[in-house]
Amino acid sequence: MLITKVKTKEELLPVLSGRVLVIPCLGCSQSYFPVEEFNSLKDELKSSGANLASEVTFDYMCREDFTERRLEIYREQLEAADTVLIFSCGVGIQTFAGLIPGKKIVSGSDTFYVPGFPGFTPSEHDCEQCGECRMGLTFGICPVTACSKGLLNGQCGGAKDGKCEVDKNMACGWQRIFERMNALKGSDKALKEGVQIRDYKKSSL
Amino acid sequence: MKLTDLTRLGKFVVTSEVGPPKGINLDKMLHEAEYIRGRVAAINVTDNQSSVMRMGGLAACKVLKDKGFEPVFQITCRDRNRLALQADLLSAAMFGIENLLLLTGDHIVLGDHKDAKPVFDLDSVSLAHCVKRLEEGFDLAGNKLDGEAPKFCKGAVVSPCAEPLDPQLFKMEKKIKAGVEFFQTQAVYEPEKFEKFMKRVKEFGVPVYVGIVVLKTVGMAKFMNENVAGIHVPDSLIEELKKDKEKTKSGQTGVEISARLIKDMKNMCQGVHMMPLGWDDKVPKILEMAGV
Numbered sequence: 001m002l003i004t005k006v007k008t009k010e011e012l013l014p015v016l017s018g019r020v021l022v023i024p025c026l027g028c029s030q031s032y033f034p035v036e037e038f039n040s041l042k043d044e045l046k047s048s049g050a051n052l053a054s055e056v057t058f059d060y061m062c063r064e065d066f067t068e069r070r071l072e073i074y075r076e077q078l079e080a081a082d083t084v085l086i087f088s089c090g091v092g093i094q095t096f097a098g099l100i101p102g103k104k105i106v107s108g109s110d111t112f113y114v115p116g117f118p119g120f121t122p123s124e125h126d127c128e129q130c131g132e133c134r135m136g137l138t139f140g141i142c143p144v145t146a147c148s149k150g151l152l153n154g155q156c157g158g159a160k161d162g163k164c165e166v167d168k169n170m171a172c173g174w175q176r177i178f179e180r181m182n183a184l185k186g187s188d189k190a191l192k193e194g195v196q197i198r199d200y201k202k203s204s205l
Numbered sequence: 206m207k208l209t210d211l212t213r214l215g216k217f218v219v220t221s222e223v224g225p226p227k228g229i230n231l232d233k234m235l236h237e238a239e240y241i242r243g244r245v246a247a248i249n250v251t252d253n254q255s256s257v258m259r260m261g262g263l264a265a266c267k268v269l270k271d272k273g274f275e276p277v278f279q280i281t282c283r284d285r286n287r288l289a290l291q292a293d294l295l296s297a298a299m300f301g302i303e304n305l306l307l308l309t310g311d312h313i314v315l316g317d318h319k320d321a322k323p324v325f326d327l328d329s330v331s332l333a334h335c336v337k338r339l340e341e342g343f344d345l346a347g348n349k350l351d352g353e354a355p356k357f358c359k360g361a362v363v364s365p366c367a368e369p370l371d372p373q374l375f376k377m378e379k380k381i382k383a384g385v386e387f388f389q390t391q392a393v394y395e396p397e398k399f400e401k402f403m404k405r406v407k408e409f410g411v412p413v414y415v416g417i418v419v420l421k422t423v424g425m426a427k428f429m430n431e432n433v434a435g436i437h438v439p440d441s442l443i444e445e446l447k448k449d450k451e452k453t454k455s456g457q458t459g460v461e462i463s464a465r466l467i468k469d470m471k472n473m474c475q476g477v478h479m480m481p482l483g484w485d486d487k488v489p490k491i492l493e494m495a496g497v
Contacts (some may be wrong), residue, residue, distance in 0.1 A: 148312055149323065153330035154376035156309045157364050157391060160434040166312045178372045188375055195334040195383050197327065197345075 001116050002031040002089050004109040009044045015106050016045070018082025019053040022108075023096075025088030027059035029118040031111075038087055041108070053081065061092030067099060078103070115145070131202035137191050139180040144198075146173030152196035206275055207303050207358035208476075209386045211246055212412040217497055218476030220277060220389065220414060221488055222249035223269075225260035231268055237485035238274055244489050247275040247304055249389070249478070253284060256316025263293055267300045277360065278302050281310025286326040287335065287345050294339055298355030306360045306389060307332045307380075329361055330379045337384035359384055363413075364391040364435030365402035373435075374405060381411055389478040391435040392418035394442055396469040403473045414476035417466060419484050419491070420459045423447055460487050464494035471497055 022042065026033055046052055054077045060066045071078060078084070078100070086093050087108040097105045115126035126145040134152065135142055144150045148166040155174035158165030162175045181188060211218050221241050223234050238248055248269060250262040266276035278297050280290065297305070313323040327335060335345045342354040361380045367373045377388065393399045393415050406413065418436075420426050423446045426438040442462055446453045453459070467477050477497060479488050 149309065149325040149328070151309065151325065151328045153328050153379055155372040156328070157362060157367070157373075158311060158434050159367075159372075160432070161368075165434060166314050174372055175369070178369070178375075192375065192379060192382075195331050195379070197331045197334075 001114050001118055003112045003114050004031055004033060004087065004089055005112060006034060006037045006041045006087065006109050007107070009041065009048060012041075012045060012085070012106065012108065013048055013050060016050050016083050016085065017104070019051050019080060020083045020085050021077050021081035022052055022055040022085045023058055023061075023087065024055075025058045025061040025086070025092045028062075028089075031089050033087070038108075052085075058088070058092075061086070061088045062095050064095055064099065067095055071099060129203060130198065131204070132199060134196065138177045139184060139186060141173060141177045141180060143173055143177065146171075146176060148173075150198075152198060154191075206246070208247060208277070208360065208414075209358050209412060212387070212475050216246075217471065218412070218414055219245045219479070219492060219497055220247045220249060220476065221245045221479040221481060221485065222251060222277075222279075223265075223485070224251045224254050225262060225265040227257070227259045229260060231260075231265065234265065235268070235272065237481075237483065238269060238272075240485040241479075241488050242274065244492055245479070246476075247277045249277040249279055249306055252279045252281045252308070252310070253316070256283065256311045256313050256318070258316070258318055263297055263300070263302075266297065266302050270300065270302060275304065276302055277304040277306050279306040279308060280332070281308045282325050282327045282329065282332055283310030283313065284324055286324055290327060290332060291335060291339065291344055294336060294357075295350075295355060298339075298357065303356070304358045304360065305336065306362065307336065307385065308362060330376065330383050333359055333361060333380055333383035333385050340384075358386055360387045360389060361385040362391065363388050363406075365393055365415075366391070366395055366398045366437055367435040370402065370405075377406065378409065381409055385411070387412045387414065387475075389414045390416040392416045392429075392480065393470065394436070394438045394466065396466065396473075399470055400473055412475035414478045415467075415470050415474050416478045416480060417463050417491075418480045418482065419456075419463050419487060420446060421456070421482070421484065422453065456484060456487055459484070460491050460494070463487075463491045467491070467495035467497060471495065 056074045056077055058070055083104045083106055085106045085108045090111045093107050128144050130144050143152055148164050159172035159175055162172055164170040164172050208218055223237050226234055250265045252262045253259055262279055266278045269276045307329050309329045313321050336357055336359050338345055339355055342350050363377045364373050423443055426443050429436045430438055446458050481488050
């Protein structure tokens, strides 16, 4: 899942030239859009002299066929603009820019990955979509995301009092695996077999 | 000379360590190494220790080797993917560097380039497996190496005083299965705990060289207790450091404690690994007092 965070006025003002067309991409289930921050940024930009001439709304900008259709609908606004200021995830901006090679595009937001999937509260239970789930071996705790180093073959030497060396508030993933194994009176026999090495090809189909 | 060959000959193995500089002048590092010349079997060279960027360990190992020292090339998985790790391993073999210490490595955020990308493509276990494959004449992808395969002596680390200990023993066993031939340990200040650890790992039949970090100040001991995983300095030692401020300042207390720890533990294990953190000049005295 993604979160987009609007950039600051200071970062955007120097790169906005001429008539600006503002396009927020809304209505996506993957991405949380910060409406309030978006509105107040526009106010700040206007009062600092930016010429936000018009605004049109997209959704699913990442889908090329949708975006092509909207570009036809909003051709007039687009032609009149010197700069297009886009508030979407990184995929949306790239799709848009790919369809209009001749137009100056400015990204109005930064895209962040957050744990979890749409519909679920982002939590410590993250999935990196590695494509080779090992949780059958690791007692339902994911070593790729529960360990800050994504270690597949056991705990490093950095855990202190059950906490990770990266963050004293974060439980060591491998300690969690062992605690759960002990609670289930499980064995580490299967886990001990062989050497686990990640195949990064598998993270995409 | 491979460290395990020394153990096989019945020798008590003494190693120490130096860190490459943050720069290109090796004078200080070599000066530190000279203090321990002839007193240690080999000198570990750290790899961007604590995730702080320094000169590469391989170059420092080569310089030490040319000067007649036996280096132990420490290699972590933090900064290199499997291609870079294998490339450095082959480079080390070409330089005639035989002893390796294979580590996962501290996380990037503990060091001085917190914004860097943490790699961890492999970990200490898969790195050991990777070295074994190179020794068998193949790279990790299964491609055949040209000509003679490299031969190493593969070491790794373990924390004997970690709590709980089971995850450490699990990993130690995995490392051995992956080809690790000796262990240097995290610093130990509790011989009773070390004895229990050694009883549990005896069945593995792999030499263990106990780690000694020389205590410099009360602050350092407290800092390690607070922040360093797998290390616990007991109150009795902290009191000993507090007792005679001048003596502690001169380094004498740290020397005495280190020598005593080695004396207490030398019969439990196959060697000692000194981590003097710049106090290399004190190492000969410690070894002499400990009778090793």
